[in-house]
Amino acid sequence: MEENLSPLFHALADPNRLRIIDLLRHEDLTVGAIAERLDISQPQTSKQLRVLYDAGLVSVTIEANRRRYALNRQALKPLDVWRSRLEAETARLDRLEEFLNQSKREGTS
Amino acid sequence: METLKSYVEGNTLVVERSFNAPRALVFEAFSTPAHLEAWWGPAGWKTEVHTFEFEPGGTWHYCMTCVDKEQGDYYGMESWGKSTFLEIDPHRKIVYTDAFSDADGHVNPELPVMTITNEFVDIPNGTLFISRSEFTDAESLQQVVDMGAVEGFASQLERLDAIVSR
Incomplete structure (x- = not known):
């Protein structure tokens, strides 16, 4: 478990890296297969995979001279916490807004 | 429509939202028990404030009860919270800890405590x-992860995308 979640969020804060995660959600893939599906170069794909790997989001298996990448689902679990927290917070602030509007109408500020 | 902005700084989730209301009124919504009871609890849950000592070191002890029959197993469930105010700067800032407790106000040591800092500008x-x-620490975070582990990978990514692209 990372002490700090920022590397995880940083790793995911890129459209191509999110797309790679989305592809690996369905199946394990080689660099070449990922590059082809995203229509970006292999060096570019390798670079993005390296960021995901360093953040612990993907694992790699080397078969002969091919590198096959798989998603490390466990690493994404902390995101659930932030998601549920954010949802709760957002819903609460919606109710606060409703309450404030009501208070203003009643002139009880 | 008011804007909501959120981002992560280390182990801290930051949420920013503007309200079309005077600062004094927004602050009162957080510092008056009757006001808190009007909006605090989740949808379908009623909040009752039992203790509210609005001063540094003071206790805020409250109970949220599910009153919505549509929520199935949650209907009738009670969830007690106990907060301790750490810092209060009237109409500007409130800092408090947020913990799970029982009806007698004993904090559940098994569950994580969070520190909340609310600012009004x-x-x-x-x-x-x-x-x-x-x-408070990575271990607490891990506990919440273990407790609330929910599958839902696709919506997770959508949510994340929304967070990071704001």
């Missing part, structure tokens, strides 16, 4: 509210 036409929810 004047902006044209209203108030900017900034809330920071900080997990």
